[in-house]
Amino acid sequence: MxxxxxxxxxxxxxxxxxxxxxxxxxxxxxxxxxxxxxxxxxxxxxxxxxxxxxxxxxxxxxxxxxxxxxxxxxxxxxxxHPAGPIALTVALREDGWELAAAEVGGATTSLGDFEHDGVPQAIFTDIATELERCRDRYGSRLIGVGISVAGPVRQGRLVHVSEPTWQLLDVNRWLRPGDLPVHLANDATLAALAEARRGRLRGTDVALHLHVDFGVGGCLVHDGRPITGAHGIAGEFGHMRLTGGDEPCSCGATGCWGQQVGVMPLLRGYGVGGGYRDGRSRARQLLESAATGDARAREVLERNARALGSGIGGLVNAHDPRIVTLSGMGTALLTNAADSLRESYLAALMRYHRTQPPELVAADLGPRGPLLGAAELVYDAFLTPEGIEGFSRVTAAT
Known part of the structure; x- marks a missing residue:
């Protein structure tokens, strides 16, 4: 109003x-x-x-x-309030998912971490079962569900998740949310939202957030709000040809940046297998090997960092952010291969930007970002005169 x-x-x-x-x-x-x-x-x-x-x-x-x-x-x-509003949040990763409850002010309580087998119907059916248990636990205190997904989201449906390969999934038919609002969004977008509201980007007018995990995603943030594009799927930076590669990607394009940056390129470069069950743990082992003198691991790490820096430079040239935050594997690369990352970043910048390049910093919220951002989605919808009045009517009747 x-x-x-x-x-x-x-x-x-x-x-x-x-x-x-x-x-x-x-x-x-x-x-x-x-x-x-x-x-x-x-x-x-x-x-x-x-x-x-x-x-x-x-x-x-x-x-x-x-x-x-x-x-x-x-x-x-x-x-x-001890009987106040609760937002349920789900962070769905390639190898599992976490459920949490968030109260006014943003504090969250973890309600469990679960594995999944990659089959979408089974995953969302399990999520629906846990949501129903939460209905029994919290009753009328529930104001909505926010779900973070490692892939593009359009109109509440998964457009494309490269691995596992999910296409155009209408998740509401499995979630059975009833009258409980469900807000579904990309994990990197939600991590950016959380950083803008509760982390390193709070109070920054224009910023770029990048989340590096199995793939690379991100979001441009303006005055605390993610820029999500005409259809809500902006920020798929990992599927841009930022570094001149020519490898085919499961998204259907070739030369995607994500083929050179993240967990899978690290493991492929080192010559070890690894899927979504053990990819993160194997990547951590590679980082440890690089730190203890493994020359091959070190070279793979440096190559990944150079590709990350080069791509960031191109994005800075395009978007002119004041600062760039990194989360996920991006933080590890910034910590363990800082010189290579920054060197390639500066080399990719226009001369104008090199005089005062936007700072590259680790995100404050780390792996909790997508979960916290999902809570912000729910509260953004609830914190209106209509939402508050509806909750007031319910509490007055109970």
């Missing part, structure tokens, strides 16, 4: 301000005092007090006193 709407009633304004206040509590990790929230939102002290009381009555927040350092009453910090 627009603040300028002439049809706005006093109750509309009140609902709008409740949503603004709860949004601020969530965005700042439930760390701001009531006085700080009042100042940040430009509200009168009395108005904020009334709104906090209404949110507390609806079981959306509860207040906890800060540690008292001097005389006077301790400050009150609005935070998640």
């Amino acid at each position: 627009s603040l300028m709407s002439p049809a706005r009633t006093s109750e509309d304004l009140r609902a709008h301000n409740r949503a603004r206040l709860l949004r601020a509590v969530h965005d700042h990790g439930a760390s701001l005092t009531r006085a700080q929230l009042t100042e940040q939102l430009g509200m009168a002290r009395g108005t904020a007090s009334v709104l906090v009381a209404e949110l507390a009555e609806a079981k959306l927040v509860t207040e906890n006193p800060t540690e008292q350092l001097g005389r006077g009453r301790p400050s009150q910090v609005p935070g998640p």
Whole structure:
């Protein structure tokens, strides 16, 4: 709703301000005092007090006193209510999936880590079973499900996951979500969203996030929001010809950047097998071998890092970000082959960018990024006057 709407009633304004206040509590990790929230939102002290009381009555927040350092009453910090909203989040990887519950403010509780056999119907049926158990556990507290997937997502359907090869999967028919909203998005996009909201990219106007794992994905972030393209599938950087390769890729293209960067190129270059069950552990062993003097492992690692740096340079030339964050195997390459990575990065930059190249840094949230980003998707949909009012009606009836 627009603040300028002439049809706005006093109750509309009140609902709008409740949503603004709860949004601020969530965005700042439930760390701001009531006085700080009042100042940040430009509200009168009395108005904020009334709104906090209404949110507390609806079981959306509860207040906890800060540690008292001097005389006077301790400050009150609005935070998640023990009977408040819960977002379920699923991080679906090539070799397994994790389920977690996220509360207002972003804190998450892991509910289990599960293996899968790569068969999509079986995977999503298992996820549906766990979601049903969560319905029994949390009841009306559930506000939605956010699912991170290692592949492009369009209109709630998996467009393409290279390995395992999934095409145009409509997951809702397996999840059976009922009236619970399900938000499905790419893992690298969600990692970028999490970094923008709760990590290294918070407060940055234009940034590039890259997630290197079995493949390479990423996202351009503008003012805290991922740029996802016309169909929601932007950021498939691993399927661009950034380094002049000519190998065929399972996506259907040739010369994809992801054929030279990530877990699988590392293992292929070292001459060892490894699938999605043991690929990460074998890659970690290769990193350890390189660190302890294995020349062959070192060369494979350096080659991977040079390809990563060269591709990043091309993306910086295209997007002009202020900073580039790396997660997954990208962090390992930045740590263990920094010189090769940075040398090839700088060589790929336009002269203009070389004078002040965007910094390459490790992401703050690491492997938790996609899971935390999935929670943000759910709360973005919930933290509206309509979403809050719906939760208030339910809590009033229970």
